[in-house]
Amino acid sequence: MTFNLTVSPDFAPDHISGWYFFNTWLQRKLGVGIHLELYDSFDAQREDIRAEKFDLIYANPYDASMLVREMGFQAVVKPASKSDETIIAVNAESPFHTVEDLISGCRVATTDDPDVHTMGMIMLESADLDKNNTEIKQHSSYVVVAKNLLNGDADAGFFLKDAYDELSELIRSKMRVLVSSQISVVHHSLLVGPRMAEHIPAIQTALLTMHDDEKGKGVLESMDIETWEPMDSEQTEFMIDLIDTLID
Amino acid sequence: MSEQDTGEVRTVEIAYFDGTKRTADIVDREVPYPDGKLIVSRTDPQGIITHANQAFIDMSGYSEDELIGTNHYILRHPDMPAIAFKGLWDTIEQGTKWHGYVKNLRKDGAYYWVKATVIPNIRNGQLVGYTSVRRKPSRSKIVESEALYKTLLAEE
Numbered sequence: 001m002t003f004n005l006t007v008s009p010d011f012a013p014d015h016i017s018g019w020y021f022f023n024t025w026l027q028r029k030l031g032v033g034i035h036l037e038l039y040d041s042f043d044a045q046r047e048d049i050r051a052e053k054f055d056l057i058y059a060n061p062y063d064a065s066m067l068v069r070e071m072g073f074q075a076v077v078k079p080a081s082k083s084d085e086t087i088i089a090v091n092a093e094s095p096f097h098t099v100e101d102l103i104s105g106c107r108v109a110t111t112d113d114p115d116v117h118t119m120g121m122i123m124l125e126s127a128d129l130d131k132n133n134t135e136i137k138q139h140s141s142y143v144v145v146a147k148n149l150l151n152g153d154a155d156a157g158f159f160l161k162d163a164y165d166e167l168s169e170l171i172r173s174k175m176r177v178l179v180s181s182q183i184s185v186v187h188h189s190l191l192v193g194p195r196m197a198e199h200i201p202a203i204q205t206a207l208l209t210m211h212d213d214e215k216g217k218g219v220l221e222s223m224d225i226e227t228w229e230p231m232d233s234e235q236t237e238f239m240i241d242l243i244d245t246l247i248d
Numbered sequence: 249m250s251e252q253d254t255g256e257v258r259t260v261e262i263a264y265f266d267g268t269k270r271t272a273d274i275v276d277r278e279v280p281y282p283d284g285k286l287i288v289s290r291t292d293p294q295g296i297i298t299h300a301n302q303a304f305i306d307m308s309g310y311s312e313d314e315l316i317g318t319n320h321y322i323l324r325h326p327d328m329p330a331i332a333f334k335g336l337w338d339t340i341e342q343g344t345k346w347h348g349y350v351k352n353l354r355k356d357g358a359y360y361w362v363k364a365t366v367i368p369n370i371r372n373g374q375l376v377g378y379t380s381v382r383r384k385p386s387r388s389k390i391v392e393s394e395a396l397y398k399t400l401l402a403e404e
């Protein structure tokens with residue numbers, strides 16, 4: 001039986017090859033066949049996840065909630081010291097200097113990344129802004145969000161902090177951060193589905209010692225992950241409860 | 249900082265739902281909610297604190313040791329009407345999510361406003377506790393809540 005792996009589309013394009021190396025490495029370790037499928041769009045990926053196409057998913061926290069509570073997945077590891085934080089940025093020349101300066105009718109550039117969009121909207125609440133009094137436009141990537149700010153086609157943009165930090169120096173120099181979230185307990189995780197459940201102990205052992213092996217270390221570097229840390233079910237449930245409080 | 253803040257100090261006796269009381273010095277000074285942070289705590293089913301994140305420790309002014317094992321009412325501000333918390337408990341005990349604006353009392357007597365959400369934590373069908381996550385409220389909601397709670401308090 002060949003299993004199927006997919007990765008939340010919010011990683012930087014430079015790390016795509018890293019996920020292919022990871023898949024090769026993991027197949028050798030486990031002695032099973034795994035097919036990797038990548039997506040550009042969160043929505044298209046979520047549709048296939050719901051159709052039970054996948055057994056192994058490196059998921060954003062929002063999808064982790066659906067995977068655990070509705071589809072019987074189990075989180076096994078998370079990347080060490082990597083939390084998902086959201087930035088609201090403006091054009092460097094913008095008259096807005098705090099979130100509270102943003103006004104009704106303002107144009108917001110976002111992506112279909114569910115965590116970042118949710119957190120971005122929460123950070124707008126303190127300015128009395130919501131989906132009813134803002135013009136929200138969804139774009140295909142954070143680079144396009146940045147372009148909209150630079151062109152003056154948007155007043156504020158939502159970014160995954162990691163993605164913002166990986167934009168070019170030149171682009172970043174033309175933007176200004178209004179607010180950056182500091183939540184620290186919301187992060188991506190690798191989840192295993194019911195069909196692959198018998199492999200969980202082997203997967204966890206392999207991944208938790210991945211940085212000790214020469215090949216494994218190189219693969220981690222190419223994915224921009226230092227090491228994996230274990231995740232138990234209570235940690236997962238805690239994160240999901242927290243996300244639940246953020247969704248209406 | 250609220251426009252009406254006077255910095256005035258008053259000594260108030262706070263009586264809790266469970267019959268216990270304490271005397272607290274209340275300072276009319278708002279501590280602004282930190283941008284981008286979420287204040288997170290968890291309690292057992294009775295409302296005893298079992299977890300507090302760093303933002304909670306920083307904003308409440310208590311140490312982690314002082315918070316864990318303490319009833320969540322330690323943050324109750326005398327300007328909050330009892331009926332607001334009755335609404336909270338009635339909602340979460342039914343297993344549903346509660347949202348509301350809360351004025352909290354810090355250890356130093358000053359206050360901070362939050363937009364709070366509380367949800368029940370269900371594990372294998374059993375209630376094991378509650379999680380509360382607070383975010384920054386807008387100034388207009390604070391002004392609205394101040395007026396509402398004043399009216400409700402006057403009726404108690």
Ligand SMILES: Cc1cc2nc3c(=O)[nH]c(=O)nc-3n(C[C@H](O)[C@H](O)[C@H](O)COP(=O)(O)O)c2cc1C
Nearest residue numbers: 264265266291295320321323324325333378379380
């Ligand atoms: C998870 C959770 C978080 C709570 N957070 C607060 C809080 O931040 N401030 C507060 O005054 N009460 C909070 N409460 C409500 C208190 O338990 C209590 O009902 C309230 O302080 C009023 O006290 P009293 O009912 O003893 O009069 C929380 C309750 C729960 C279950």
